[in-house]
Amino acid sequence: MKFKNIFKNNTRMATENKVNDEIVDQTPIENNENNTDALDASIEERVEEISKEEQLSQDLASEKDKFLRLFAEFENYKRRTAKERIELFKTANQDVLLAMLPVLDDFDRALAEIKKTDDNILIQGVELIQEKLKNTLVSKGLEQVELQAGDAFDADFAEAITQIPAPSPKLKGKIVDVIEKGYKLGDKIIRFPKVVIGN
Numbered sequence: 001m002k003f004k005n006i007f008k009n010n011t012r013m014a015t016e017n018k019v020n021d022e023i024v025d026q027t028p029i030e031n032n033e034n035n036t037d038a039l040d041a042s043i044e045e046r047v048e049e050i051s052k053e054e055q056l057s058q059d060l061a062s063e064k065d066k067f068l069r070l071f072a073e074f075e076n077y078k079r080r081t082a083k084e085r086i087e088l089f090k091t092a093n094q095d096v097l098l099a100m101l102p103v104l105d106d107f108d109r110a111l112a113e114i115k116k117t118d119d120n121i122l123i124q125g126v127e128l129i130q131e132k133l134k135n136t137l138v139s140k141g142l143e144q145v146e147l148q149a150g151d152a153f154d155a156d157f158a159e160a161i162t163q164i165p166a167p168s169p170k171l172k173g174k175i176v177d178v179i180e181k182g183y184k185l186g187d188k189i190i191r192f193p194k195v196v197i198g199n
Contacts, residue, residue, distance in 0.1 A: 145182035166198030
């Protein structure tokens with residue numbers, strides 16, 4: 001009888017252990033499902049945080065790019081306006097100087113005619129006035145374009161008004177005579193010299 005009771009007890013214990021094992025085995029599965037849901041939710045939150053950070057960093061990069069482009073455009077504008085202002089200061093007197101060039105030409109012609117006479121005092125007086133006028137215009141930035149007979153003709157610096165047969169083979173394609181002087185203001189030629197070239 002005792003043997004039967006022991007067997008019953010062992011069987012009952014084995015059954016209880018089996019039931020307990022099943023409960024234990026089922027509990028982690030439920031916990032694992034809960035943990036998986038919680039893990040998925042935390043991963044989604046992190047992904048959302050990362051995507052927000054990425055979006056913010058992209059927005060920041062875009063705004064930084066816009067700022068750099070705007071800054072570069074502004075620097076170019078400042079350089080361009082400064083250059084234009086300097087050019088304006090250099091050529092501000094251009095109209096006045098252009099109006100004075102015929103007066104210089106008249107002085108040259110008058111001096112050439114006066115030198116044909118023997119009146120040295122008159123020649124010295126006209127030369128003095130001419131030099132004073134030239135010095136005043138030079139102080140305002142006017143320069144004469146230096147060309148002489150025998151120089152090579154360059155269409156960028158002189159205007160050919162006619163061609164004549166060259167007096168000598170050396171003057172072929174070169175300047176034979178300067179009819180009207182040329183002038184420049186700074187680096188800009190405001191009146192091209194008029195020349196005759198030989199062919």
